[in-house]
Amino acid sequence: xxxLTQPASVxxxxxxxxxxxxxxxxxxxxxxxxxxxxxxxxGKAPKLIIxxxxxxxxxxxxxxxxxxxxxxxxxxxxxxxxxxxxDYYCCSYVYGSTVVFGGGTKLTVx
Amino acid sequence: xxQLVESGGGLVKPGGSLRVxxxxxxxxxxxxxxxxxxxAPGKGLEWVSSISTSSRFIYYTDSVKGRFTIxxxxxxxxxxLQMSGLRAEDTAVYYCVRxxxxxxxxxxxxxxxxxxxxx
Numbered sequence: 001x002x003x004l005t006q007p008a009s010v011x012x013x014x015x016x017x018x019x020x021x022x023x024x025x026x027x028x029x030x031x032x033x034x035x036x037x038x039x040x041x042x043g044k045a046p047k048l049i050i051x052x053x054x055x056x057x058x059x060x061x062x063x064x065x066x067x068x069x070x071x072x073x074x075x076x077x078x079x080x081x082x083x084x085x086x087d088y089y090c091c092s093y094v095y096g097s098t099v100v101f102g103g104g105t106k107l108t109v110x
Numbered sequence: 111x112x113q114l115v116e117s118g119g120g121l122v123k124p125g126g127s128l129r130v131x132x133x134x135x136x137x138x139x140x141x142x143x144x145x146x147x148x149x150a151p152g153k154g155l156e157w158v159s160s161i162s163t164s165s166r167f168i169y170y171t172d173s174v175k176g177r178f179t180i181x182x183x184x185x186x187x188x189x190x191l192q193m194s195g196l197r198a199e200d201t202a203v204y205y206c207v208r209x210x211x212x213x214x215x216x217x218x219x220x221x222x223x224x225x226x227x228x229x
Contacts, residue, residue: 001171001172003154034213034214034215036214036215036216038155038216040155045205045219045220045221045222046155046205046216046219047219048210048215048216048217051210051212051214051215051217052212052214052215057217089154089155091155091157091215091216093214096169097160097167097169098157098160098169098171099145099157099160100157101147101154101155101156101157102154103154104154104155
């Protein structure tokens, strides 16, 4: 199972919006609304920020939103803040009851 | 508060074996599917294995099939990963992870435990 494809890095200035893409195939992202996103700050464990494509867990800022079109899912962060600087990973259920992560995207807040 | 606490990591020689464990607190342990996810130094996340509530359904990523065995003890609120035939590429931080009840995401993570495979 190949990893989902994410850009290696994105950047934005405070207050701006950025979008991170996550491209899979018809066997994973394209077939299931079971895409999740994780934020990992330096030296810490990942944190769930989006599940089932566009749902936010309790306590996660509404500046984070998710969407999906075909085989590509996206994470948008609006009103960028310095604290958003982190690595972001997408994840999808795969036919056969396994899971695949994206390669990760490093977000830099300029 | 949900807490997942890993233990048992360390340095092991190639071809050797190691068992990592996870103690769970603050949750009804038997209700949740549990997973191991690993992260090699400076690399991304990789799902390793999952085990269903009653241990009936167990899955592994291809690279560890036949070498790793996941198990759980619902009476002791514990999860384990027995690793054998270890390779340098198994070097990683191993996270114990709870799968949410909707079955689609990983909602709680342990702090991780480092496993280093080196001669």
